[in-house]
Amino acid sequence: MDYIIIVAGGKGLRMGSDIPKQFLPIGGKPVLMRTLERFREYSAELQIILVLPETQQAYWHQLCEEYHFDVEYTLANGGQTRFHSVQNGLAKVPDDAQGVVGVHDGVRPFPSIEVIRNCYETARTAKAVIPVIPVVETVRQLISRSSSDRLLPEGRKNGPQGSRTVPRDQYRLVQTPQTFDIQLLKAANRQPYNDGFTDDASVVESFGYEITLVEGNRENIKITTPYDMKIAEVLI
Numbered sequence: 203m204d205y206i207i208i209v210a211g212g213k214g215l216r217m218g219s220d221i222p223k224q225f226l227p228i229g230g231k232p233v234l235m236r237t238l239e240r241f242r243e244y245s246a247e248l249q250i251i252l253v254l255p256e257t258q259q260a261y262w263h264q265l266c267e268e269y270h271f272d273v274e275y276t277l278a279n280g281g282q283t284r285f286h287s288v289q290n291g292l293a294k295v296p297d298d299a300q301g302v303v304g305v306h307d308g309v310r311p312f313p314s315i316e317v318i319r320n321c322y323e324t325a326r327t328a329k330a331v332i333p334v335i336p337v338v339e340t341v342r343q344l345i346s347r348s349s350s351d352r353l354l355p356e357g358r359k360n361g362p363q364g365s366r367t368v369p370r371d372q373y374r375l376v377q378t379p380q381t382f383d384i385q386l387l388k389a390a391n392r393q394p395y396n397d398g399f400t401d402d403a404s405v406v407e408s409f410g411y412e413i414t415l416v417e418g419n420r421e422n423i424k425i426t427t428p429y430d431m432k433i434a435e436v437l438i
Contacts, residue, residue: 207304208275209307223425234308235269242273243315244318244319251278252278256280278291284399285399285405304382307378310422311425312437314419317418318379320333330412331380332413333378335375338370339370341370342367344364376401377422
């Protein structure tokens with residue numbers, strides 16, 4: 203059996219709103235509802251686990267009644283960090299479960315069905331899979347002056363902090379859902395937390411497992427700012 207853990211713990215600070223960003227409407231429906239619906243569209247059998255801070259759950263239930271939202275899911279409490287929130291979601295997955303579990307940002311309502319399917323199917327053999335997209339802008343790396351000065355012609359100096367262009371074809375932007383063998387992700391999440399755990403792939407990588415990349419879809423944006431909301435309305 204396969205699972206998806208949808209993590210939604212945003213506070214809307216960068217959105218400049220009193221309402222957490224996952225509850226803001228796009229196309230007349232809260233972002234988080236559209237995210238859950240996308241995974242239900244992918245599979246009627248997929249077990250959905252929604253991770254929400256306890257302080258937001260009453261409002262979420264109110265929205266579900268208001269919008270007559272009937273997608274089935276299991277609710278888990280949010281943790282102090284994303285790592286701990288995923289741990290709480292994983293606790294809802296039986297310890298002896300076999301299959302694939304995904305982890306997805308609640309404010310990414312536009313993963314394509316094709317990308318979701320590719321992530322799950324690839325993870326059945328590769329065990330740890332993330333969707334990525336190419337970097338299209340020029341990328342510069344910030345470096346200390348002592349390092350950057352060595353890269354400049356004699357007599358030329360950078361400011362206190364220099365920078366240099368790096369080859370963008372060697373970099374990728376990471377999306378979700380990130381999918382894993384259930385037992386692998388459970389084992390990796392028993393590690394002590396550290397600040398290097400920026401996503402679930404970094405947790406599994408720290409555990410010593412290689413990550414497989416698959417192609418994502420550019421529409422799969424993470425809604426964080428008012429500008430993102432405008433883009434989301436266009437995508438809807």
